[in-house]
Amino acid sequence: MSPGSTRTRRRFWVDPRFVIGLVLVAASIAGVSAIVAGSDRTTAVYTARHTLTVGDRLTKTDLVETRVRLGGAADLYLSPTVEPGLLVTQTILAGELVARSAVGAAAGELTTSVVVDVPGRLAARVVSGSVVDIWSARATGPGEYAPPTILVAQAVVVRIVIPTGIIAADNGQSVELLVPKANVADVLEAIMNGDALAIVPVNTPVVP
Known part of the structure; x- marks a missing residue:
């Protein structure tokens, strides 16, 4: 038997507390890194290069x-x-940061929204986004009206106004509509004259 064979191999022993300490240190470093990264998180937005006034197109x-x-x-x-x-x-x-509330769609140059009161119930297909025609019947006397005609063609329903308060009218509804600016005067005149207004859906559903 050679002398070297009698030697005992030295075993490597690791204190479990040392391993736990390393794990805790690594976790602490990772946590601090995550906090720093989160606090440094930024978002890309627009600021105005120069002063922008109402009506400017971006x-x-x-x-x-x-x-x-x-x-x-x-x-x-x-x-x-x-x-x-x-x-x-x-x-x-x-x-200044450009807030979404400070800008609007370019279509606003040609259209605007008005609210009209419509007697009776609306057709089931009249919902937000619907394309409708606004019909008007001129008042000629108490309870008397001229034949109805189209006041505005191809208007768009913005929303159905839900009545609020203690008393909610049940004999009609108010509808916010997007109409060409060229027709706003006609709509306001019809409202002030007390004309009878009606909203008729433009699109006809496909019957299976």
Whole structure:
């Protein structure tokens, strides 16, 4: 038997407390890193390159992409995912974040919304987004009306106004409609004259 064969191999022993300590240190470092990363999380939004006034149409040259910490408020501001071309509805100062509430669709140049009272019930197909014709019958006397005619064609229903308060009228409904600005005067005149208004859906459902 050789002398080397009588030697006892030295066993490597690790204190479990040492392992636990390493795990705790690693977890602490990971936690701190996560907190730092979370606190440094920013969102890309638009700021105004120069002062924008009501009626201006937004272009990319008017906007600067900026990364800021907004947290849960990010959805309140215009982000680069939104295509320019919107209209400014509130003054936005140079360097100010562009709030979504300060801009509107370009279609607002040609259309606007009005609320009309319609006697009786609405057709079931009259819902938000429906395309409708507004018919009007001019009042000629107490309870008397001229033959109805189309007052506005191809109006769009924005919403059905839900009555609130102690007394809710059950003999009609109010409807907010998107109409061409060129027809607003006619609609307001019909309302002030007490004309009878009706809303008729344009689209006809396909019958199976």
